[in-house]
Amino acid sequence: MKSPSSKEIIKKSYDRLYKAFGRQRWWPTQGIENPLFEIIIGTILTQNTAWQNAEKAIINLCSNNLIDIGKIKKINRKRLANLIRSAGYYNQKAERLKIVAQHLAKYPSIKVFFDRPAEELREELLSIKGIGPETADSILLYAGNKPCFVVDAYTKRIFSRLGLCEQDIDYHELQKIFIDSLKKDVRLFQEYHALIVECAKLFCRKKPVCKKCPLEKMCRKK
Ligand code: SF4
Numbered sequence: 554m555k556s557p558s559s560k561e562i563i564k565k566s567y568d569r570l571y572k573a574f575g576r577q578r579w580w581p582t583q584g585i586e587n588p589l590f591e592i593i594i595g596t597i598l599t600q601n602t603a604w605q606n607a608e609k610a611i612i613n614l615c616s617n618n619l620i621d622i623g624k625i626k627k628i629n630r631k632r633l634a635n636l637i638r639s640a641g642y643y644n645q646k647a648e649r650l651k652i653v654a655q656h657l658a659k660y661p662s663i664k665v666f667f668d669r670p671a672e673e674l675r676e677e678l679l680s681i682k683g684i685g686p687e688t689a690d691s692i693l694l695y696a697g698n699k700p701c702f703v704v705d706a707y708t709k710r711i712f713s714r715l716g717l718c719e720q721d722i723d724y725h726e727l728q729k730i731f732i733d734s735l736k737k738d739v740r741l742f743q744e745y746h747a748l749i750v751e752c753a754k755l756f757c758r759k760k761p762v763c764k765k766c767p768l769e770k771m772c773r774k775k
Pocket of ligand 1 (some may be wrong): 711714715756757758761762763764766767768769770772773774
């Protein structure tokens with residue numbers, strides 16, 4: 554039997570995941586006044602940790618009224634680190650938040666910052682200390698509403714097990730496979746990444762739980 558193409562694997566996986574989990578409505582925010590900055594903060598706090606740990610830190614920042622570029626820029630770094638302790642690597646992340654806030658403060662508003670082509674923005678984001686491709690694309694996709702597909706460790710894990718790629722595939726190579734296979738649509742990219750995360754959390758863990766996984770019928774590793 555003919556092996557499915559990358560495009561077929563990617564489209565079929567989306568359909569199955571969407572059917573199983575439904576709409577994810579990412580990025581989750583606390584519903585405060587500055588959701589775009591909250592998303593940016595979230596992308597940094599969730600680096601190398603589970604979302605629940607980052608979320609506790611965001612709630613802490615919200616209750617201290619700190620989801621604000623000017624306030625993060627001014628706050629004492631040690632105090633900020635203490636407030637985001639639950640997210641892990643808190644000294645490093647406090648420094649990163651302050652650097653990002655200093656950068657964004659150069660613009661009249663976040664909307665003005667994002668009001669440029671994605672490529673230009675991506676380059677600028679990558680020039681900021683502590684922002685790598687995954688964080689930059691998460692910011693662009695979820696805060697900037699730009700069609701940048703986010704690749705993370707979960708994407709590599711699931712799609713290597715499905716036979717689409719090697720587990721250690723280069724970030725941009727896998728990103729290109731997805732972009733070339735899908736309609737360039739922001740909502741679709743937002744949903745797909747969220748569905749991948751859901752599948753990895755519930756089923757495609759380090760030790761996979763394949764039995765009820767929505768991708769089980771098309772998976773090579775079973
Ligand atoms: S069937 Fe198992 S290995 Fe394949 S994607 Fe699902 S959980 Fe992962």
